[in-house]
Amino acid sequence: MPGKPNATTPAERRRLILAAVRAIAAGEVAGYGEVARRAGLPGCARLVARVLSAGDEPGLPWHRVLRSDGRVAFPAGSEGFDEQVQRLRAEGVQVEAGRVRGQRAAPTLDELLWAPPEVPIPPHRR
DNA sequence: ACTCTGACCAGCC
DNA sequence: GGGCTGGCCAGAG
Numbered sequence: 001m002p003g004k005p006n007a008t009t010p011a012e013r014r015r016l017i018l019a020a021v022r023a024i025a026a027g028e029v030a031g032y033g034e035v036a037r038r039a040g041l042p043g044c045a046r047l048v049a050r051v052l053s054a055g056d057e058p059g060l061p062w063h064r065v066l067r068s069d070g071r072v073a074f075p076a077g078s079e080g081f082d083e084q085v086q087r088l089r090a091e092g093v094q095v096e097a098g099r100v101r102g103q104r105a106a107p108t109l110d111e112l113l114w115a116p117p118e119v120p121i122p123p124h125r126r
Numbered sequence: 127a128c129t130c131t132g133a134c135c136a137g138c139c
Numbered sequence: 140g141g142g143c144t145g146g147c148c149a150g151a152g
Contacts, residue, residue: 010149032134045134047148053133065133073133080133128152135147 013041017051024064027092029100031068049073063087070100 007013020039024030030038032045041047045068052062063084067073074081076098085095094101 013148033136036134041148043135043147044149045147046132047134049133050149062133067133068135075133078133084133130151132149135145137144137146139141139143 007041013039013044013047014051016040017044017048018057018060021048021052021060021062021065024061026061026064029064029066029070029088029093031066031070032073033068035065064091066100072098 007016016039017035020035023038024035032048033043035048036042036044039048048065052060052065055062065073072081072084072095074084081098085098088095088100
């Protein structure tokens with residue numbers, strides 16, 4: 001077939017990104033760039049952001065996607081910010097001033113690859 | 127076809 | 140720790 005070795009169409013990329021986001025386990029967080037990497041689309045962090053901003057897919061754990069700094073991607077005080085923080089806390093993620101503590105948003109996944117099925121969440125920790 | 131914008135990232139100072 | 144710059148992809152005007 002005339003050359004289409006990879007996902008060159010936006011719809012295909014979008015599907016891959018959605019799958020990668022769904023693959024994030026509860027209590028885990030991932031950066032936009034990391035999600036793009038898992039989707040097989042390195043460098044497409046902005047595309048991930050765009051897909052999430054569409055908000056079409058119901059049940060998508062979009063709140064588990066953070067910036068590479070571990071910060072919430074919404075401006076502090078906005079609705080999206082507030083909701084994302086609450087959702088993360090509901091899953092046991094410790095959020096402090098819009099920033100996730102205890103986990104790395106974008107660690108070196110050189111060997112980590114796909115995340116473990118479940119992560120032990122300490123009940124309370126400081 | 128061009129320009130601007132966006133739930134971004136990595137590098138450098 | 141913070142701020143600037145360039146690069147990135149896709150959609151809207």
